Amino acid sequence: MTDYIAQKSTAAFTFFNYINFGVSAVMMAGGIYFLEASFAAKGFYAMAALMLVSATVSITKSFRDSEETQRLHNKLDEARTERLLMEATSSN
Numbered sequence: 001m002t003d004y005i006a007q008k009s010t011a012a013f014t015f016f017n018y019i020n021f022g023v024s025a026v027m028m029a030g031g032i033y034f035l036e037a038s039f040a041a042k043g044f045y046a047m048a049a050l051m052l053v054s055a056t057v058s059i060t061k062s063f064r065d066s067e068e069t070q071r072l073h074n075k076l077d078e079a080r081t082e083r084l085l086m087e088a089t090s091s092n
Contacts, residue, residue, distance in 0.1 A: 032045045
């Protein structure tokens, strides 16, 4: 049976992602704060930015969960196939 190796992100890549998110959030907040618009318009843009971040996290989690489910499904199919082959070879 094939062993599946889970690829993990390095600490540097994870740190880069946190910094990247922090910088982009600060830039978005600054852009909204200095926008020459009414308070209601700024609030709308702020809510849209928060909703975009939330949707991005949700869709990323959905993709990850789907891939993990497929990986598990393939692993189970492989185990069943191996068991059938072992039964077939042992009965001969």
